Amino acid sequence: MGMRFRKSVKICKGVRVNFSKSGASLSLGGQGHSLNVGGRGARATVGIPGTGLSYSKSLTSGHRSKSSRGYHNSTSANRETGAAVPSQVQLVMNAEGRVEIRDKNGALITDQSVIRKIKATDSYKNMVRNLETQRQEKLDEIYNNSIDDNSKFIDIYKMSPQVDNEEQYINILNSLRPPVYVKKEFEIIYPTEEHIRNILIAEARENVKGNIFNVGKLRREYVTANLQNRLNTAIADWEQKKSQFDMEEAANEVSQNERFNTEFIANKQYLINLINGEDEEVTNTVESWISSCELPVEIDVDYDWHKAAHIMYLDVDLPEIEDIPNQEIVRLTSGNLKEKKKSQATLKQEYVNLVFGLAIFISANVFNASPSIKGITISGYTQRRNKDGDINDEYVYSIKFVRDIFESSILKNVDPRDFCMRFENRCNITSSMLMKKIEPYAAEDGYASTDSRPVNKTALYIENNVQASDYISNEIVENSITDIKSREQLIMQSFANSLEQNNLAISYKTKRLNDGSLEVSYKGRVLGAINVENNNHYITYQMGNSGKYKQFDGEDNELAENTAKWIRYILNYI
Incomplete structure (x- = not known):
């Protein structure tokens, strides 16, 4: 069960140096990549295996003096080396950057005169530098890929969507x-x-x-x-x-x-x-998402929708700790890489992040199935052997998530375990990150509360004579908009639409001031106020971040258009 993120990368395979009557020829790489340096100059050829495409680029002029040609053709010159130059040798750079020169049979060449002759060439020096550059680039790629792969596996919660509020659904409607x-x-x-x-x-x-x-x-x-x-x-x-x-x-x-x-x-x-929150639509939407979801781990999800309580119950068959790759790549001080086995403490910590991250990811998507889902009780279980050696399901956490906290959270930035522990839960984790067996919540355990968020009743209206009360909780909390006038509706609806168009959460609050104007705030910062009392129609907005407000007088539609200044303030300063 599960997917292993293991990749095999071959580094600097098949580097060879060939010698012929026309001079030395140095070749790098396996299929699709070679560099030949010979008596006629250096030419790099890069091909794409399987495509038939390639390009060539001259690296050196290839001009040689008469004396240099005579040197290569002179038998006395060969006698000066003290040893015959093999007809073919291999140049090999290993993952640590060491270069070895071998004969065509793979035997290491130890004759220093031959080695000196090969190493004295500019082609050899350039090639070693090129090989080292390529080696470091490949090492960086391997290291970064290993980090990304491990992160994608462990940090699934970072793929969680922003949970939409009820107003956004009604705006869509x-x-x-x-x-x-x-x-x-x-x-x-x-x-x-x-x-x-x-x-x-x-x-x-x-x-x-x-x-x-x-x-x-x-x-x-x-x-x-x-x-x-x-x-x-x-x-x-x-x-x-x-x-x-x-x-x-x-x-x-x-x-x-x-x-x-x-x-x-x-x-x-x-x-x-x-x-x-009708049963058929909610269950169909949840089942459609579960069946289409793709993750790097294999999980099973059972669900049960309780419409009257607005609670979704989820049971998740969690991946096992063995599904986490137990090897990691570390970078040494020399710049080289080493694959080592993860410690048990690391594996347990990663497993805790994984299973709590799954709870967040799954619940965020299920919350988005319907705004009627006010709470999710999610329980995760895994397979363990008992004393008799039989494999049994054991629950390791059970959490009562509340929607409004999800709506107001940027889930990709949370710590998975700490976030889950903010909610009512049953979980027993030791100091060594061992998750012990627990008894999961049942439907009869209920919720203390599933809605602690203010409800903006005037913004949540539906066309075609469908009443907002059909969809919205009757609970009114402090600072809810309970007495917005019809003129203010136009302005606030324009503001809500602008928030949605700019991908901002529609979570503003309002407060009726003593002068009859309506103060509007966003994430605790006052944006300004609107006033449509009598014939005095105006909107106020902040000048930069100075705390000073400017007033704009106009008709209702002009005031609605000027809520764009609130949007600009949110984007720049909040």
Whole structure:
């Protein structure tokens, strides 16, 4: 069970130096990558295996003096080396950066005169530098990939989505519109006299014969005699086809729009039922997500939706600690890499992060299935052997998540265990990170509370005469908008839409001031106020981050447009 993130990377395979009458030839790399340095200069060739594509680039001029050519061809020069140069040798750089020179059979060359001759060449020096650069780049790639792979496996919670609030669902519902069928354009070009004349000229050339003296006249007469009749026929044919096309498109428009409207009504009703927490829609949405979810670990999820309590119960078959890769790559002070076995303490800590991170990831996605899901009781179990050697399921945590805390949290930035411990839970973890068996919560254990968040009742309205009270808790808490006037609705709805368009959480709060104006704050920072009392209509907003406010007077729609200044303040200073 589970996926292992183990990758094999070969470094600097198959580096060779070949010698021939024309000089030494140094070759690097396996398939698709070689560098030959010979008597005619250096040329690098890089190919993409399996594609047939490659390019070459000259690295040196390859010019040699007469004396240097004589040196290579001189037998006395060979005698000066004190040893014969092998016809073929291999140059090998290992993962630690050591270079060895071997003969064609793989035996290490120890004759220092031959080694000195090879090492004295600029080609050898350049190649060693290139090999070292490539080696370091490859080591960096291996190290970074190993960190990323381990992080993706352990830190699944970082993939958790932002949990949407109820207002965002209702805004989506209100923005739904059925698509409208766009009729196709009639593409046949209207026949013109010029077009018909050209057709007749072509026909005359093909069919009208005569001698050199009268053939031109005969063809012109043919065109003139047939032009008007042919044009009238073409126009009548075009009009008939266009009339038939327009009739078909009109019928198609009616049928397609009926289909679009039927689908729209069904989709809108589905979303309404989802907001209401209807059993079928909620369970279908949750099951659809679970079945389509892909993770680097294999898990099973059982779920049970309790509509009356607004609670989803989840049982998760957790991965085992053995599913975590037990090897890690570390970088030595020399810059080289070493693979070593993780300590048991590291594996236990990573396992704790993994299983609590799974709880956060799964619950965040399930919360987003429906805003009616106010709480999630998630219990995780694993398989362990008892004293008799039998494998049994043992629960290791059971947590009662509350939606409003998820909505206000940036989940990718939390510590998985600390975040889960903020909620009512059953979990027994020792100081050595051993997760002991617990008894999970049952449905009859209930929740102390699933809704501690203020409800903005005026912003949560639904079109088509559906009452917001059908979807919203009746509980009113401090600073809820209970008396916003109809004019203020327009302004606040514009502000909410702007928040959504800028991917900002719709979580503002309002407070009625003594002068009758409505103060608006976001994440604890006062943005300004709106006042539509009597004939004095204005909106205030901060000037930069100075704490000073400027007033804009105008009509209601102008005040709504000026809530953009609040958005700008949020983006710049909050």
